[in-house]
Amino acid sequence: MTTNSNTVVPTWTWSEERLQTIMNRARAGRSLKPAAWPDGARCAVALSFDSDHDTFELRDGGRSISALSQGQFGPRQGIPRIRELLSREAIPATFFVPAVSAIHYPDEQRALIAEGHEIGLHGWIHERNTLLDEDTERDLQFRAADTLEKITKVRPVGIRTPSWDFSENTLQITADMGLLYDSSLMADVDCYELLLNGAPCGVTELPVEWIRDDAAYLIMDRWGGLRPQIAPHDILQIFKREFDAAYEERGIFQLTMHPDIIGHRSRIWLLKELVAHIRTRKDVWFATHADIVRHVRASCA
Template identity: 65%
Template sequence: MSEEQEPWQWPEEIWRGKVNRVRAGDTLKPAAWPGGARCAVALSFDVDHDSNELRDGGTSIGALSRGQYGNRQGIPRIMKVLRDHDVKASFYVPAVIAMLYPDEARMFVAEGNEVGIHGWIHERNSVLPPADERDLQMRSCDTLEKITGARPVGIRTPSWDFSDSTLEITRDMGLVYDSSLMADVDCHKLLLDGEDTGVVELPVEWIRDDAVYFNMNRFSALRPYTPPEAVFDIFMREFNAAYDEGGIFQLTMHPHVIGYRSRIWILDEVIRHAKTKGDVWFATHAEIVDWVKQNA
């Protein structure tokens, strides 16, 4: 019935049901972070590479080459910064990308970083039939485990998209956490139709994502409009507030976006600035979720 009505015609049980399908539950904010740290820093990279073009059936050689840049130049630059500062991060890798670049995916895990689920081919999971979404999410997990030797415990959905089935699938798979939603800045429980799923959310936000400031599409009006200095300022203000609140500074980046010579300094300076505080814990998303589950 609701699909045939305008939203303003929906009876209360319809709009309440849509709102309450997936909802943020109790906040999981610990009194302290490991070692007495005041703030947790969760750096993450969505390793999309060629999948941004492939997911919609695109075969543009130019677009695919930009994706390949993420592997050839973006990841080496990112890894140098992480190694220089001796910090770990979480890498969310579509299964197709792990198959295209298996040595890269194995390297993430071998160096102590986390690899999480990021779809099969960066598909738009919210438009898939539920059975297809379930199959792809499960196959993605199995593929990442086969390639890296480590079974993922968390998921970041492609494009941070959610269907009515996504959380149910994540729960049924026994995954520990999701990092795709934006209801909070602190970790929290995820509710499905009002019931605790046991899945923890580590929230993201578009303002803490490099792609919204730097992406472009030559066939549309989408053009970069924010200079790197302004992006750095936004990220720093987000970190400073997280530090003042004793919370989490979560940041999402993309190798084919942040991994350019005029931008990679942002990552380097973010880490340097955070380290000047002296009491900051750099950790993978999985490590942070494990801590809050035990200490919040």
Template identity: 60%
Template structure:
């Protein structure tokens, strides 16, 4: 019986009925391998800082079939106001960033996608229309992933080398698709604070994981839905100047990676972009900071791991 057949069989019964081989197979399907945290960052930097922005814009309501102007206008804010504010902040401080962009957003506003590339930022895959890939059959998930990569390359002039799956969902087929695409890294899994190599059924894949975390995501603190219990439960300075600042301080102390996931329609509001700039001022008050795109970090840690392996053999 193949590993896939064992997983299918296991899902047809209660977990307490699973044989050890079944639950082990489920757990080991996609796993964290060796740590890729380097001994030293470029130019002797103490810590690496990776800022990322998921430019979802209108795709969240569109994905759910919500066509009312109200919800769409919240997404439009991200493109109309949030992204320009983010770009201006990054330019003022000469910081490179990674923009994970649904292909529909790139098609809707091709100049925005090109602008990211022209300003030296990275563009990564973030679904076609922010679809829920856990609900897709393998063929549909694969087709959309390849269409995303091709569309982003055509529109922005930059071939994506990394992916952040919409909502960080990871199906049984996501890793296989990323490997077929020849991607350098993923940024959807959360098994560490620092970079690591992804394993597939216990075997190294060569794909670097740059782990995000919900506590380092602006959406969980600031999002609001008037027709559900979802309400903002964090003041900007409590989150950015408190939780995120503490996350950076420990990352700096440990000599690791500080990664943030933000959204222009969330972080781009006046009160939030202000405290984000205050956080960046705090970071820049430390010696030895390497600001880099996700791709730059993935390439560096992978190269360092290769050098370390060769020197020890």
């Protein structure tokens, strides 16, 4: 069958070879669940915050001043509340930061590093990777890493792609950068080896899931009619059950949050209650994503 560039070939006509090629661009490989956690802990807890701030609207042109003001809530209100909670509980966390957010709020990133938290890559301006050509995606990812390093004096070792949007080129670029890990994919609940075109590429996945993301429950789209339908109390029950299962399985409880979402007064309560619940277990290891990945790689080498 001859086609031109504008012809859409139905996917059910694809050959097995073509299907395998697509499926193997970035695939889950060997599980990296360790036999033990540091200091005899039964479970690892990885709290993370995506500091999108103004970039969520800037990415699309920055035309809505209202949306930009909502983005400013993160650094003005959300981040201070989160920092206070983490400091009080002595919990290290990972903040995934778009380069543009870091440029606009450099003192925020420096303070987080000084407090023992990790800063990870989260794109340049929260761009959608699947809408970019390979050269552009590569340029933005490398530039973002250089920018975060310049601001914080620490080179990022991990990435979470904006909106968890992972193109056919993302893993190759991540591997070429020599990054330790990615945290954008969802093939497991434990860390696993990432395969690039069927072979290990040196990048470890610390998986995410929409079930463990505050935005999935609490974000509002005023134009699209999407409204939060679940009360913080009910979300807390979901997060508690996810943690309890991770604890029973001796695995990882990973959570994704956003300063402009979880940072509201009625919602930071959710995180406080969750931490209090986790603290009822004495054998839990709170750690950054990078430290968890370093441990599982060393344990499963």
